[in-house]
Amino acid sequence: MSSVDFVCSEEQAALVEQVREQTGSAEPRHVLMRFLVARDWDTGAAVKQLAATMRWREEHKVDQHRRPTQGLCGKDTSDWLSSRPDGHLVVGGVELWPALRQMVLGNHEGAWIFFGSPPPFFGQPHVTPFSYG
Amino acid sequence: MALGHDKQGRPIHLQRAGVASGKRMAEACAYFGREWQQAFMSRNIFFQELQAARMEDATQRFGHLVTQQVVIMDMAGMSFRPDQRALTIFRDFAGMMSRNYPETLYKQFIINAPRVFSAIWRIVRVWLDPNTREKVRYVRPRHTVLRPPTCSSRPVQVHVLGSTFAPTLLQHIDAHQLPVEYGGTSPYKFPVVKSIGEGEALWKAAVQEFNAPELLSETGWMAAPTPLG
Numbered sequence: 001m002s003s004v005d006f007v008c009s010e011e012q013a014a015l016v017e018q019v020r021e022q023t024g025s026a027e028p029r030h031v032l033m034r035f036l037v038a039r040d041w042d043t044g045a046a047v048k049q050l051a052a053t054m055r056w057r058e059e060h061k062v063d064q065h066r067r068p069t070q071g072l073c074g075k076d077t078s079d080w081l082s083s084r085p086d087g088h089l090v091v092g093g094v095e096l097w098p099a100l101r102q103m104v105l106g107n108h109e110g111a112w113i114f115f116g117s118p119p120p121f122f123g124q125p126h127v128t129p130f131s132y133g
Numbered sequence: 134m135a136l137g138h139d140k141q142g143r144p145i146h147l148q149r150a151g152v153a154s155g156k157r158m159a160e161a162c163a164y165f166g167r168e169w170q171q172a173f174m175s176r177n178i179f180f181q182e183l184q185a186a187r188m189e190d191a192t193q194r195f196g197h198l199v200t201q202q203v204v205i206m207d208m209a210g211m212s213f214r215p216d217q218r219a220l221t222i223f224r225d226f227a228g229m230m231s232r233n234y235p236e237t238l239y240k241q242f243i244i245n246a247p248r249v250f251s252a253i254w255r256i257v258r259v260w261l262d263p264n265t266r267e268k269v270r271y272v273r274p275r276h277t278v279l280r281p282p283t284c285s286s287r288p289v290q291v292h293v294l295g296s297t298f299a300p301t302l303l304q305h306i307d308a309h310q311l312p313v314e315y316g317g318t319s320p321y322k323f324p325v326v327k328s329i330g331e332g333e334a335l336w337k338a339a340v341q342e343f344n345a346p347e348l349l350s351e352t353g354w355m356a357a358p359t360p361l362g
Binding site: 030031034035037038039049052053056057060062065066 | 175178179182183185186198200231232233235236237
């Protein structure tokens with residue numbers, strides 16, 4: 001769980017709590033909020049979608065790929081990773097999670113873009129509830 | 134590829150679609166065999182989990198909440214022959230993303246886009262399902278705006294850029310976060326993968342380094358007959 005929490009109005013926080021109660025999700029609040037924003041703060045629709053996602057994650061065992069927040073960039077690896085003053089982690093000037101640059105191979109990733117069609121997912125909240133620095 | 138962060142710490146997803154298309158695509162499908170759909174999907178899902186972890190990581194390091202990603206799609210080297218398998222992968226992926234990872238795309242850059250891009254897009258959009266089609270709206274020839282299905286919120290901005298993409302990218306991303314090929318100063322060299330076998334070897338090495346042995350099965354972890362998404 002991240003130590004930085006999201007910023008939102010009290011009404012929105014109440015809706016988030018409502019979604020949490022109805023789905024029993026253990027996700028951090030900003031994740032529930034993403035579903036609410038995507039469904040334009042329609043609690044019913046958000047609950048439905050989140051429940052479907054929870055089922056999907058269970059069915060396909062997606063949670064096994066969760067990594068601890070600190071991940072490879074955690075404290076254990078700090079001896080060979082250095083942190084720039086702006087917060088980027090670098091090795092030899094290259095920002096990285098070490099192996100991850102090569103994680104998804106060129107020969108399959110992006111193949112679905114073959115048609116030149118931009119992926120039609122997600123929107124962005126009209127009221128930006130997060131404080132992006 | 135997971136490579137770098139933008140100025141606000143959003144992780145970058147660099148898609149080298151041109152490299153991945155055409156012959157490579159056919160090779161990959163042949164390699165994966167009957168379960169190619171699951172293979173692509175399981176890798177895509179894994180990558181999204183990775184992006185989620187990078188967002189959390191960026192939240193810690195940048196000190197503000199990061200919940201979105203930036204996608205850079207490099208179209209250089211793309212061929213334009215339609216491929217049913219690529220369309221299937223696209224549909225699976227798009228559906229999976231909008232259902233299970235909503236509101237995670239901050240901005241999309243399509244770089245090295247050919248001049249005929251808009252013409253091709255007009256053909257392709259016919260094949261997309263109507264629900265998807267509604268979300269995408271062409272505003273001007275060089276700017277596409279995406280709208281989520283039942284959402285009145287601000288649409289995602291998609292920058293369609295030709296070969297002079299660097300200035301636009303550098304407005305949003307620090308130079309040290311971008312490889313030299315993409316207008317930055319990062320000395321990272323892209324691996325040259327000559328065959329699908331080589332690519333898989335790279336993938337396995339990377340997976341091992343990431344300590345994710347569950348991914349080492351050739352077709353990913355998903356059971357074959359389950360409906361995707």
